[in-house]
Amino acid sequence: MISHPSTSGRQRTVEFQTLPSRTGQVRRIVSALLRYWELDALIEPAAVGVAELMANVHRHVGPDGPCAVEIVLRPDRVTISVRDHDPNLPPVQPSGLLVTGGRGLALVASVSDSWGMRAQHDGAGKVVWFTLPIPVPDSSTETPDGAPEEVPSREPLPRPEPLPRSHAPAPAAPAPVAAPAPVPQP
Numbered sequence: 001m002i003s004h005p006s007t008s009g010r011q012r013t014v015e016f017q018t019l020p021s022r023t024g025q026v027r028r029i030v031s032a033l034l035r036y037w038e039l040d041a042l043i044e045p046a047a048v049g050v051a052e053l054m055a056n057v058h059r060h061v062g063p064d065g066p067c068a069v070e071i072v073l074r075p076d077r078v079t080i081s082v083r084d085h086d087p088n089l090p091p092v093q094p095s096g097l098l099v100t101g102g103r104g105l106a107l108v109a110s111v112s113d114s115w116g117m118r119a120q121h122d123g124a125g126k127v128v129w130f131t132l133p134i135p136v137p138d139s140s141t142e143t144p145d146g147a148p149e150e151v152p153s154r155e156p157l158p159r160p161e162p163l164p165r166s167h168a169p170a171p172a173a174p175a176p177v178a179a180p181a182p183v184p185q186p
Contacts, residue, residue, distance in 0.1 A: 010073040018067045018084065023054040026069050030080065037073055042132045045111035046071075046080055049130045052104040053082040056128070061086045074134075077113065081129035089117050089126055 012033055016022050027047045034043050050069060057067050061084045068083045092105050105128075108115050112130035119126050 011070065013068055013070045015066065015068045017063075018054070018057050018061060018065050019063055020058055022067075023051055023058070026054055027051055030069070030071055033071055034078070039073075039078065039134065041135045042078060045132055046078065048111050049108045049115075049132075050080055050082065052108050053080075053128050053130075056090060056104050057082060057084045060088075060090065077131045077133050079129055079131045081127050083120070083125060083127045085125040087119055087123050087125055089119060090128065 012029075014026065014029055016026075027050060030046050030050050031043045034040065034046055054067075054069075057065075061067070065085050067085075070079075070081045070083070072079045072081075090105060105115070108128075108130050111132075113133045115128070115130035117126060117128040
């Protein structure tokens, strides 16, 4: 197995022979990379999707051909692709309750945001890929002790409710002030 990291740290390509035992290894590599990128919420759908694509390669291409899995982190999504040496694009099978096989691409479609396939430009194989959206961070952050802390909102605060009236008698009105007496004129 050969791994090719990118210089940006946002892309990883792993090349290997398409042996059945490689599927588990590739799942662990993808999971570890997503965990490193702090995208734990994407681990399960990524592992399911890449395992299905690996199973298709093993089933349709054969157990001893070269294969590569590439995972690319973009600002809004992660793209995972599997490249093999067979130029034949996989047919999309109709799904149904009585269908016993051919549901791999439907499963990939169900766990991903988008997916597709393309023949290599040189005719030396194909690439099947799927994308997963980067989760939008929630409105809270964590304090140093790990407890959630609310991020201040820019929405106006609600008006406070009036205080309840007391049963005490109302204070008496202040006594009127007497006007000064007129000064007699000489």
